[in-house]
Amino acid sequence: EIVLTQSPGTLSLSPGERATLSCRASQSVSSSYLAWYQQKPGQAPRLLIYGASSRATGIPDRFSGSGSGTDFTLTISRLEPEDFAVYYCQQYGSSSWTFGQGTKVEIK
Amino acid sequence: EVQLVQSGAEVKKPGESLKISCKGSGYSFTSYWIGWVRQMPGKGLEWMGIIYPGDSDTRYSPSFQGQVTISADKSISTAYLQWSSLKASDTAMYYCARQDDYVWGSYRAFDYWGQGTLVTVSS
Numbered sequence: 001e002i003v004l005t006q007s008p009g010t011l012s013l014s015p016g017e018r019a020t021l022s023c024r025a026s027q028s029v030s031s032s033y034l035a036w037y038q039q040k041p042g043q044a045p046r047l048l049i050y051g052a053s054s055r056a057t058g059i060p061d062r063f064s065g066s067g068s069g070t071d072f073t074l075t076i077s078r079l080e081p082e083d084f085a086v087y088y089c090q091q092y093g094s095s096s097w098t099f100g101q102g103t104k105v106e107i108k
Numbered sequence: 109e110v111q112l113v114q115s116g117a118e119v120k121k122p123g124e125s126l127k128i129s130c131k132g133s134g135y136s137f138t139s140y141w142i143g144w145v146r147q148m149p150g151k152g153l154e155w156m157g158i159i160y161p162g163d164s165d166t167r168y169s170p171s172f173q174g175q176v177t178i179s180a181d182k183s184i185s186t187a188y189l190q191w192s193s194l195k196a197s198d199t200a201m202y203y204c205a206r207q208d209d210y211v212w213g214s215y216r217a218f219d220y221w222g223q224g225t226l227v228t229v230s231s
Contacts, residue, residue, distance in 0.1 A: 001170070035217035037153075044203055044224055045145075045153065050217035088153055092216030095167050097143065097155040 002026055002093050004100035012108040019076040021103045023089035028069050033092040036065055036074045039102075040085045048087075049074065079105070110134040112142075112204050112222035119228045120194050127190035128225045130204030137185035138162040141207035143218060144178060144189045148200045158207065159187055194229045201226050 003026040013019055023034070036049040047056040049065035052072060062077040076083055084107050089100040115129040130142065143158040157168040161180040168178070180187045187204055202225050205218035 033216045035215065037218075039153075044221040045205075045218075046221070047208075047217055047219050050208065050215040050219075054215075056217075056219065090153075090155075090217065096169065097158070097216065099145075099153040099155060102152045 001096060002029060002091055002098055004089050004091055004098055006087075006089060006100035006103045008103060009101075010104045010106060012106050013079055014108045015079050015081055017079050019074075019079055019083070019105055021074040021076075021087055021105075023067075023072040023074070023100050025070045025072075025091060029072075029091045029093060031068050034065075034067070034072050035090045037088045037090065038083075038085050039088065045088065076105075081107075110206070110220045112206060112220055114202075114204060114222040114225045117226040117228070119230070121231055122194055122196055122229055124194050124229075125190070125192050126194055126227065127188050128202060128227065130187045130189075130222050132185045132187070132206065135206075138182050140209050141214075142180065142187040143205050143207060144176075144187075145203045145205060145218075146172075146200045147203065147224075153203075156189070156202075161185075161187060194227075196229050196231075198227060199229045 005024045007022045031052040034052040037045040039045040053065045064075045086102045086104045088102050111133045113131045138161050144156040146154045156172040157178045159166045159178045161182045177190045204222040206220040208219040
């Protein structure tokens with residue numbers, strides 16, 4: 001099973017700042033099968049990025065994804081108040097899906 | 109509009125059985141995989157398993173194989189997650205989610221999610 005490790009665990013930033021979130025896989029992941037989700041308290045997760053770098057429908061362009069192999073990144077170019085949330089990466093491989101443990105982006 | 113609507117919160121005792129549901133609408137229910145995801149209190153997301161309602165092909169995470177059963181009734185566009193004997197450690201929020209699919213294939217991401225069903229198991 002592929003293990004995804006996200007870092008940092010918590011990111012303390014101010015609105016307007018840039019956020020860079022990391023997702024590292026224990027073995028190579030197809031870029032086609034790497035996704036990112038946002039979850040706010042009391043809500044279901046929301047798909048942000050699929051295929052490592054494609055934004056889902058309705059996702060603002062301040063969200064971008066990049067990476068390949070074992071290292072992937074989610075970047076939020078300028079944090080808006082509504083972006084403070086928990087972010088998860090997810091991969092698919094060998095008929096199995098796994099999620100990272102999450103990165104919390106909190107207001108500094 | 110694509111929607112996944114899950115059944116309501118449940119409070120059960122250890123050893124009891126339970127079946128929760130996820131009803132899809134606004135798309136061809138039989139053409140998209142539906143996954144189940146667990147979120148224990150204050151914790152992250154865990155993939156449990158997935159089913160293709162068109163033919164009921166089902167895959168389970170090794171962590172959940174034998175612990176739960178996933179099924180679907182395509183005649184009513186509904187997927188299910190069930191337990192035969194609940195434990196206190198099954199207390200969690202459970203989400204169903206649709207796996208994406210495009211003309212050119214799938215990215216294996218979950219593009220639509222249900223609102224979640226909170227299951228509480230306590231004596």
